[in-house]
Amino acid sequence: MINGLTVDLEDWYHICGVEGYSDPQNWDTYENRIIRNTDKVLALLRTYKVRATFFVLGYIAFKEPDLIRTIKSEGHEIATHGFYHKRIFEMTEREFEEDVHKSISVISSNINEDVLGFRAPEWSIRKETPWMLKILRKLGILYDSSMVPLTRMGSRDFPLYPCKFTTDYGVIWEFPLTTTRLFWEHLPFTGGLPLRIFPYFYIVSKIQRINREGYPVIVYIHPWEFDVEQPHIDLPVSRRFMHYFNIKATCKKVEGLLQHFQFSTVKDVLGIRT
Numbered sequence: 001m002i003n004g005l006t007v008d009l010e011d012w013y014h015i016c017g018v019e020g021y022s023d024p025q026n027w028d029t030y031e032n033r034i035i036r037n038t039d040k041v042l043a044l045l046r047t048y049k050v051r052a053t054f055f056v057l058g059y060i061a062f063k064e065p066d067l068i069r070t071i072k073s074e075g076h077e078i079a080t081h082g083f084y085h086k087r088i089f090e091m092t093e094r095e096f097e098e099d100v101h102k103s104i105s106v107i108s109s110n111i112n113e114d115v116l117g118f119r120a121p122e123w124s125i126r127k128e129t130p131w132m133l134k135i136l137r138k139l140g141i142l143y144d145s146s147m148v149p150l151t152r153m154g155s156r157d158f159p160l161y162p163c164k165f166t167t168d169y170g171v172i173w174e175f176p177l178t179t180t181r182l183f184w185e186h187l188p189f190t191g192g193l194p195l196r197i198f199p200y201f202y203i204v205s206k207i208q209r210i211n212r213e214g215y216p217v218i219v220y221i222h223p224w225e226f227d228v229e230q231p232h233i234d235l236p237v238s239r240r241f242m243h244y245f246n247i248k249a250t251c252k253k254v255e256g257l258l259q260h261f262q263f264s265t266v267k268d269v270l271g272i273r274t
């Protein structure tokens with residue numbers, strides 16, 4: 001079984017809903033750490049000869065075109081994470097279309113190739129944004145990887161495993177965030193805080209179980225999770241915990257997963273051919 005490995009390519013200050021930091025007008029004033037942090041991720045993938053999908057923020061593609069070309073030259077898939085890292089449920093349908101369109105234009109002109117995949121900033125697709133898949137397909141996107149089947153973050157009606165949706169513009173794949181059933185809720189465990197908190201053996205056994213059932217999982221990482229020296233943003237306590245807790249564990253756990261399991265790009269896992 002081949003699983004999906006994904007990187008949300010954004011810098012340490014790309015955080016939604018925090019005064020100052022979520023305003024793109026301020027972004028140029030912050031220290032740029034994306035190149036050194038992405039280099040660490042690329043080195044790890046090179047060591048284990050793994051290809052991944054990079055959901056690139058359009059702003060990063062605009063500022064660092066050479067970085068995107070380097071990632072592509074190492075065999076990875078380049079997809080989009082939107083342009084300004086805005087939550088979907090805070091945008092109108094039109095604003096969403098403009099943001100994604102802008103990101104696709106910049107990224108595809110950088111790499112000279114079509115952009116096929118999308119991931120929403122902070123997994124921010126909700127039931128109240130049913131137009132999202134339609135707009136993505138209209139813009140040429142063939143798969144989305146943004147749905148979280150959780151009450152609090154997404155919707156319990158969202159799918160648990162990869163599937164297809166039909167829109168006015170054609171069929172689009174969805175590769176939702178991998179979760180595991182615990183009592184009455186589905187819990188994520190393959191990235192971010194859950195990956196850093198859960199014991200490694202627990203994560204491995206859950207992935208093995210899902211793979212045995214015939215489904216791939218999706219692992220997600222951010223370059224800033226490989227940066228223990230990054231400047232800390234003054235966040236409310238719960239978000240601070242979610243963002244920074246046990247950040248030094250990320251690299252070791254991801255390295256373990258790369259040794260234990262087979263990974264590839266989302267495009268490959270879904271068998272999308274163009």
Ligand SMILES: [Zn+2]
Nearest residue numbers: 008010121122
């Ligand atoms: Zn993001």
